[in-house]
Amino acid sequence: MGLVAGVVALNAVFVAVGYAVLLAVLPRGAAASYAGVALLTGAATTGVGVFIAAILGLHVGVRSFVVVAVLLAGVGLVATRVLGRTQEPPPSARLETAGAVALSAVVCVLALALVGGFRSSPWLDDSWGIWLPKGLALSAHGLDARLFAPNGTYVSFGVPDYPLWWSTVGALGVRFAGDVDARVLDAELAILLVAFAGAVVRLQWGRVRPWVLLWTLALVVASPELLRQAQSGGADVPLGIFFACCALGAALWLGCGDRVALVVCAACGAGAIATKTEGAPEVALLFVVAFAAGAAVVPRRLPALAAAAVLAFASGVPWWLWRAAHDIPSRVPLRDALDPSYLAGRTGRLGDSAASLAGHLVDPTEWLLLVPLLLIACVAGWVLTRRALWLVPAAAVVVGLAFLAWAYWAAREDLDYLLGTSAYRTVTPLALLAGVLLAPIVELLLRLHEPVPVDDS
Amino acid sequence: MSRSAAAVAAGLVLAGVLAALPGPGRRLAEIPGDDHNPVYDVPLPAARIREVGSELPDETTYLLRTPGATPLVAGNLKAAGQLFFAPALPVQDERKARWEVVYRRGALTLQRR
Numbered sequence: 001m002g003l004v005a006g007v008v009a010l011n012a013v014f015v016a017v018g019y020a021v022l023l024a025v026l027p028r029g030a031a032a033s034y035a036g037v038a039l040l041t042g043a044a045t046t047g048v049g050v051f052i053a054a055i056l057g058l059h060v061g062v063r064s065f066v067v068v069a070v071l072l073a074g075v076g077l078v079a080t081r082v083l084g085r086t087q088e089p090p091p092s093a094r095l096e097t098a099g100a101v102a103l104s105a106v107v108c109v110l111a112l113a114l115v116g117g118f119r120s121s122p123w124l125d126d127s128w129g130i131w132l133p134k135g136l137a138l139s140a141h142g143l144d145a146r147l148f149a150p151n152g153t154y155v156s157f158g159v160p161d162y163p164l165w166w167s168t169v170g171a172l173g174v175r176f177a178g179d180v181d182a183r184v185l186d187a188e189l190a191i192l193l194v195a196f197a198g199a200v201v202r203l204q205w206g207r208v209r210p211w212v213l214l215w216t217l218a219l220v221v222a223s224p225e226l227l228r229q230a231q232s233g234g235a236d237v238p239l240g241i242f243f244a245c246c247a248l249g250a251a252l253w254l255g256c257g258d259r260v261a262l263v264v265c266a267a268c269g270a271g272a273i274a275t276k277t278e279g280a281p282e283v284a285l286l287f288v289v290a291f292a293a294g295a296a297v298v299p300r301r302l303p304a305l306a307a308a309a310v311l312a313f314a315s316g317v318p319w320w321l322w323r324a325a326h327d328i329p330s331r332v333p334l335r336d337a338l339d340p341s342y343l344a345g346r347t348g349r350l351g352d353s354a355a356s357l358a359g360h361l362v363d364p365t366e367w368l369l370l371v372p373l374l375l376i377a378c379v380a381g382w383v384l385t386r387r388a389l390w391l392v393p394a395a396a397v398v399v400g401l402a403f404l405a406w407a408y409w410a411a412r413e414d415l416d417y418l419l420g421t422s423a424y425r426t427v428t429p430l431a432l433l434a435g436v437l438l439a440p441i442v443e444l445l446l447r448l449h450e451p452v453p454v455d456d457s
Numbered sequence: 458m459s460r461s462a463a464a465v466a467a468g469l470v471l472a473g474v475l476a477a478l479p480g481p482g483r484r485l486a487e488i489p490g491d492d493h494n495p496v497y498d499v500p501l502p503a504a505r506i507r508e509v510g511s512e513l514p515d516e517t518t519y520l521l522r523t524p525g526a527t528p529l530v531a532g533n534l535k536a537a538g539q540l541f542f543a544p545a546l547p548v549q550d551e552r553k554a555r556w557e558v559v560y561r562r563g564a565l566t567l568q569r570r
Binding site: 095101108120 | 460463464467468469472476485486487488492496497498507510515521532533535539540541543544547548550553
C-alpha cells in the first residue's frame with residue numbers, strides 16, 4: 001500500500017473497532033467528534049488482542065488482525081444489542097474566541113507533527129533495534145521462544161520482559177505499508193498523538209470551558225519533549241498517552257459518571273499494561289489513587305471502576321504466564337526491589353534518581369510548565385477549600401514519580417547510564433498525566449468563584 | 458463557517474506557512490525528510506543490508522560476524538539483521554548456521570556455510 005496509505009488504513013480499522021467497542025455508550029448525534037476516542041480505544045484493544053493472539057500461537061499479520069478486529073467489533077455490537085444504545089446527548093459547549101485561538105495553535109502544531117511523523121525515521125535506536133525487529137519476528141515466527149527467551153543457541157532480543165503491544169502495532173504497520181519502513185513507527189506515533197488530542201478534547205468538552213481545555217492542551221502538544229519523542233519511534237509516547245487517558249477516564253467516570261470515559265479507562269489501561277513493563281505498576285498505582293479518592297466521594301461508582309481495572313489487568317495475564325513459563329526475568333527483579341538490605345546498600349541512588357526524574361518533569365524546556373502548574377492548581381484548590389480531594393491529581397503524579405525513583409534505585413545497571421539514557425522518557429506518562437488533569441482542575445478552581453452545579457451525573 | 462471550522466482552517470494555514478519557512482515548524486515537519494531506512498548510530502551500508510536480507514532464504518539460519526568492528530557497529534548490525542534478515546533466524550551457535558553474514562571494513566558479504 002505504501003507508507004501513508006498503509007498506516008492510514010491500519011488506523012481506519014482501529015477507529016472502526018473503537019466505535020464498535022464504544023457503541024453502546026456512545027452519545028447519539030456526535031459520533032464524528034469521538035473519532036480520537038475511538039482510535040485510541042481501537043488501537044489499544046486491537047493491539048492487545050493481536051498480541052494475545054500471538055501468545056496463543058498465531059503470527060502477527062493481516063489474518064490475525066482481521067480475526068481480532070472482527071471479534072472485538074462483534075463483542076461491541078452484541079453488547080449494544082443486549083444493553084441498547086444510550087439516549088444521553090453528548091456534552092456540548094460553545095467555543096469562545098480565546099478557545100478558537102488555542103484550537104488554531106493546537107491544530108497547527110499537530111498538523112506539523114503529523115507531516116513530520118510520516119517523513120521521519122526514528123532517532124531512538126531502541127525503536128528500530130528492538131521494538132520493530134520484535135514485531136517482525138512476531139510476524140514471521142509468532143512468539144517463538146528461540147527469539148524471545150534468552151538462550152545460547154539463537155540470538156534473542158534485548159529486554160525480553162517487555163510486553164509487545166508496540167512491536168505488534170509496528171509489525172502491522174509494516175504489513176500494511178508493504179515495506180520494512182522505519183518511518184512506520186513515527187507515523188503511528190503522530191497519529192496516536194493527534195488521536196490523543198482529539199480524545200482529550202472530546203472527553204472534557206462541555207465539562208471544562210473550551211478556552212481552559214484548549215489552552216492547557218496547547219501546552220501539552222507544544223511540549224518540546226513530547227514533539228521530540230513523537231519522532232523517536234519509542235514506546236514511551238504510546239505508554240504516556242494510554243496512561244494519561246486511563247487516568248482521565250477514571251477521573252471523568254468518578255466525577256461525572258461518563259460511561260465512555262469508563263470504557264476508555266479500561267481500554268487504555270490495558271494498552272498501557274501491554275506497552276512497557278513499567279505500565280502495569282504505574283496503572284496499578286493510578287487505580288489505587290483513584291479508588292482512594294472515589295471511596296471518599298462517590299463509592300457507588302467504584303464497582304464499575306473495579307471492573308475496568310480487572311479487565312485491564314486480565315489482558316496482561318497471558319503475557320505474564322508466558323514469561324513465567326519461559327523463565328523471563330524482570331529487568332528490575334521484585335526480589336531486589338523489596339529487599340531492604342539490598343536497597344540500604346545503595347541509598348545514594350535514590351536521591352540521584354529522584355532529582356533527575358523530577359528535574360526532567362519540571363524542566364520548562366522539556367514539558368513546559370505542565371507539572372508545576374498542576375501542583376500549583378491542586379495546592380491552590382486545597383488552600384481555598386481545605387478539601388484534601390484537590391490534592392489527588394498531584395498525589396497521582398508524586399506517587400508515579402516515587403515509583404520510578406524506586407525502580408531506578410533497585411535497578412542493577414550503572415545509574416548514570418540508566419538515567420542518562422531513559423529518565424527523560426520514563427517520565428513521559430507522568431507529564432502527560434499532569435497535562436490532561438490540568439484542565440479539569442483549573443475549571444474547578446474557576447468554579448469556586450462562580451457557583452454552578454459541578455456534578456452533571 | 459462555524460468558529461471551530463474557522464479555527465481549524467486557520468491552524469492548517471498557519472502550519473502550511475510555518476512548514477514553508479525556515480525554522481522550528483519546518484524542522485517539526487521534518488523537511489527535508491528521511492528515507493525508509495533506520496537512522497543508524499554509525500555509517501552502515503543500508504542498501505546492502507536490505508539486499509542481503511532479500512538474498513537470504515526465508516527458512517534458514519545465519520551467523521553474523523563483525524571482525525574488528527566496534528561494539529556499536531556490531532550492535533547496530535545485529536539489530537539491522539533482526540530487522541531486515543527476518544524471517545531468517547540469527548544464531549549464536551555456529552553449528553546451527555547455514556549462512557554467514559560478514560561485515561569487514563565497511564563491506565557486507567553473504568556466504569553459504
